[in-house]
Amino acid sequence: ALGGLRRGMSTGQGDDKEEWRVEWAVKENKLGERYKWLLSAMGFYSEDAKSERAASLLYVSARKQAARKEFTQYLGVKEDFSTRFYLECLHVWMLLVRLRREGEASKQIRQDVFDRFWQDITKQIHALGVKPIALSARVRELQNAFYGAAIAYDYSLGTSDAILASALYRNVYGHDCKARHLLMLTAYVRRELDAIDNMDLEQFLDANWSFGNPHDTH
Numbered sequence: 158a159l160g161g162l163r164r165g166m167s168t169g170q171g172d173d174k175e176e177w178r179v180e181w182a183v184k185e186n187k188l189g190e191r192y193k194w195l196l197s198a199m200g201f202y203s204e205d206a207k208s209e210r211a212a213s214l215l216y217v218s219a220r221k222q223a224a225r226k227e228f229t230q231y232l233g234v235k236e237d238f239s240t241r242f243y244l245e246c247l248h249v250w251m252l253l254v255r256l257r258r259e260g261e262a263s264k265q266i267r268q269d270v271f272d273r274f275w276q277d278i279t280k281q282i283h284a285l286g287v288k289p290i291a292l293s294a295r296v297r298e299l300q301n302a303f304y305g306a307a308i309a310y311d312y313s314l315g316t317s318d319a320i321l322a323s324a325l326y327r328n329v330y331g332h333d334c335k336a337r338h339l340l341m342l343t344a345y346v347r348r349e350l351d352a353i354d355n356m357d358l359e360q361f362l363d364a365n366w367s368f369g370n371p372h373d374t375h
Contacts, residue, residue: 208265208266208269209269209273211266211269211362211363211364212266212269212270212272212273213269213273214362214363214364215252215270215361215362215364216249216252216270216273216274216277217364218248218252218364218366218367218368219245219248219249219251219252219274219368220245220248220277222248222367222368222371223241223244223245223247223248224241225371227370227371227372228244228371230372231341231371231372232338232341232342232345232371232372233330233334233335233338234329234330234338234342235331238281238282238285239331240329240330240331242278242299242302243302243306243328243329244329245274245278246302246303246306246307246328247306247310247325247328247329247346248368249270249271249274249303250306250307250310251346251349251350251353252270252353253267253270253271253307254311254314254350254353254354255353255354255356255361256270258354259358266362275296275300278296278299279292279296282295282296282299302328305328306324306328309323309324309327309328310324312324318343318344318347321343321346321347322339322340322343325339325342325343325346326339329342330342341371341372342371345369345371348369349368349369352369
């Protein structure tokens with residue numbers, strides 16, 4: 158139960174990704190060439206800044222997808238902190254799988270996605286009433302849970318669906334679900350991995366795409 162944290166996570170209402178896009182559009186496009194030198198001087202076009210922006214967009218995509226009601230309505234996923242956390246882990250892991258294809262070139266953005274994830278999770282558990290003195294221990298506990306889940310999911314790559322299903326059964330469902338729900342989630346994960354694997358890197362990093370409907374696993 159991840160240390161008894163059972164209340165709901167933030168649903169991330171409000172389109173954070175669009176807010177980011179609007180902000181950058183104003184800076185990069187509407188200001189025009191006249192102020193491009195200023196943005197450049199401020200580091201807006203640096204590789205670090207571009208990596209951080211792409212990582213934020215990708216993470217928001219993962220967080221929003223994990224909050225979709227279809228997981229609860231049709232796939233039998235519980236609506237509590239622990240389950241939502243594992244759903245976020247699952248979608249962040251899928252992002253990292255795609256980025257790993259790029260090898261060393263994606264090292265920085267992988268780290269940025271990871272950092273963005275934990276910044277948000279830290280805010281989430283603080284909002285649940287965890288005192289600052291216990292916050293670091295909670296975050297370490299959750300990070301260990303993420304690493305364990307990610308290793309299990311990694312092991313399922315290129316293997317049978319049974320291996321993936323076993324990992325989802327332990328992590329997302331906490332050893333408690335109906336067989337049909339587990340089969341649906343397994344099919345969903347395979348489908349989404351295939352979809353983002355087929356994107357070219359520029360399209361993927363732009364994050365102008367969405368994960369598919371969890372209920373539509375055909």
